[in-house]
Amino acid sequence: MKLTVGLTSSDLKRLSHGSLRFRSSSLAKLYQVALPGAAQTRLGALVDSFSRKELASAPAGATISIGCAAGGDFAVSVGDRKFSIPAGNVLLVDPLNGTLSSLSFTRAGARGKGSPSYRGAIAVYSGTDAVGGLRAAVILDIDDYLRGVLQSEIPASYHIEAIKAQAVAARTYALNPRVDHGPDRVNVCDSYLCCQYFGGLNTSLASSHKTAIDATSHQILTYDGAPILALFSSNAGGHTENYENCFSDIRTNQFPPPAVPYLRGVSEAFHPTSQIAGQTGAEKYLRALYASGTPRTADAWSHHFKWQVSISAAQLEAHLHNTAAKMLAAAETAPFIVPPKSAKFGHILDVAVDKRGVSGSAVEISVKTKSGDWKVRKELVIRDFFVIPNSSIKRLKSARFYLDIARNSAGLISNISFKGLGWGHGVGLQQTGAQGWAKSGRDYRQILAHYYQGTNIERA
Numbered sequence: 001m002k003l004t005v006g007l008t009s010s011d012l013k014r015l016s017h018g019s020l021r022f023r024s025s026s027l028a029k030l031y032q033v034a035l036p037g038a039a040q041t042r043l044g045a046l047v048d049s050f051s052r053k054e055l056a057s058a059p060a061g062a063t064i065s066i067g068c069a070a071g072g073d074f075a076v077s078v079g080d081r082k083f084s085i086p087a088g089n090v091l092l093v094d095p096l097n098g099t100l101s102s103l104s105f106t107r108a109g110a111r112g113k114g115s116p117s118y119r120g121a122i123a124v125y126s127g128t129d130a131v132g133g134l135r136a137a138v139i140l141d142i143d144d145y146l147r148g149v150l151q152s153e154i155p156a157s158y159h160i161e162a163i164k165a166q167a168v169a170a171r172t173y174a175l176n177p178r179v180d181h182g183p184d185r186v187n188v189c190d191s192y193l194c195c196q197y198f199g200g201l202n203t204s205l206a207s208s209h210k211t212a213i214d215a216t217s218h219q220i221l222t223y224d225g226a227p228i229l230a231l232f233s234s235n236a237g238g239h240t241e242n243y244e245n246c247f248s249d250i251r252t253n254q255f256p257p258p259a260v261p262y263l264r265g266v267s268e269a270f271h272p273t274s275q276i277a278g279q280t281g282a283e284k285y286l287r288a289l290y291a292s293g294t295p296r297t298a299d300a301w302s303h304h305f306k307w308q309v310s311i312s313a314a315q316l317e318a319h320l321h322n323t324a325a326k327m328l329a330a331a332e333t334a335p336f337i338v339p340p341k342s343a344k345f346g347h348i349l350d351v352a353v354d355k356r357g358v359s360g361s362a363v364e365i366s367v368k369t370k371s372g373d374w375k376v377r378k379e380l381v382i383r384d385f386f387v388i389p390n391s392s393i394k395r396l397k398s399a400r401f402y403l404d405i406a407r408n409s410a411g412l413i414s415n416i417s418f419k420g421l422g423w424g425h426g427v428g429l430q431q432t433g434a435q436g437w438a439k440s441g442r443d444y445r446q447i448l449a450h451y452y453q454g455t456n457i458e459r460a
């Protein structure tokens with residue numbers, strides 16, 4: 001099965017490129033082919049298209065340069081030869097059995113930033129949205145794509161059943177990412193800021209990764225016959241969370257969005273005892289988990305299971321008003337911050353978690369100030385709210401925290417300790433938990449059924 005993967009800029013933030021340069025390891029063929037008429041059509045089918053027109057061959061080692069021209073056309077040069085590709089067409093560079101390396105954008109590798117290499121044809125086309133520029137996408141077999149993804153997503157030393165679970169989740173995610181990449185004409189992009197990280201080929205693939213991909217080949221998770229939204233994270237700190245308590249609707253920003261039936265929080269305890277009852281129960285549960293030495297959960301073995309961050313009142317006062325103003329001005333965070341009528345950030349009187357999810361994850365917090373109360377909602381926005389610039393206090397590792405607030409004799413806050421569990425959003429599969437379950441004897445099908453309730457494994 002062919003997958004089309006959008007290649008982002010060096011900072012992994014944009015799908016558009018001002019210009020592109022590739023070098024082929026072997027003889028490459030260059031074709032021009034019409035962009036499919038129907039919007040949203042992925043470019044994967046183009047590699048086998050009968051209507052493609054051969055433009056040139058590029059010898060091994062030749063540089064293929066592509067730049068923007070007027071009106072959405074683009075200019076291609078291979079050695080001394082130059083071509084113009086009219087708008088509405090795709091340049092397809094097929095390295096046949098070789099690889100293509102990027103000379104224009106870089107990726108992090110073992111020896112710092114370098115040229116990523118790709119197996120598969122690369123399609124270059126003009127962006128049709130306001131961003132403009134050139135787009136590049138690699139068209140490759142889905143399992144070749146997974147080889148790149150697993151290298152960065154899960155340690156090769158993990159139990160084979162955990163790696164198999166991750167392989168099925170990552171394969172499913174590629175077919176149904178949270179961001180709809182239909183308008184970009186790709187299935188998925190290569191950035192972890194948006195989808196899951198794909199850095200191209202690495203020189204060697206760990207044998208456990210290869211085994212996991214081969215053993216689960218073509219398998220994806222479905223619900224009602226369609227690929228599921230297979231979210232995953234690193235460590236859920238003893239309990240996973242419901243989708244609607246962490247994510248907003250990607251198109252409307254509605255929060256909470258409609259629930260996703262198979263993304264429901266589950267306990268990671270080997271022998272779950274009691275249900276978490278209500279808001280106070282959730283905080284009590286977090287405190288108990290944090291206080292117990294190493295609880296009997298599938299993920300407590302990880303050093304990401306517990307964390308603590310301490311912020312002094314001086315640090316809070318110095319930065320929180322800046323952060324609040326910045327986040328209120330940024331399009332991606334503004335919908336989740338409710339300022340007081342004064343819109344000012346006064347002297348901080350109190351910080352509290354007002355609403356928690358089923359795992360105890362903070363869904364809404366309030367910061368009480370002399371100028372009125374600020375409300376901050378949604379997992380990632382809450383985690384970013386307490387970043388202290390130029391300090392070791394970065395994005396909180398998770399939203400599953402409780403607060404210990406110290407006050408001076410006048411009753412004013414002197415220090416706030418965030419005591420937290422887990423790393424990441426904690427929705428869907430968690431990698432360290434999958435490892436714990438695998439070591440306790442569960443196979444990948446049981447692990448996937450635990451994290452994605454009510455789903456099936458089907459052949460893609």
Ligand SMILES: [Zn+2]
Binds near residue numbers: 177179
């Ligand atoms: Zn993406």
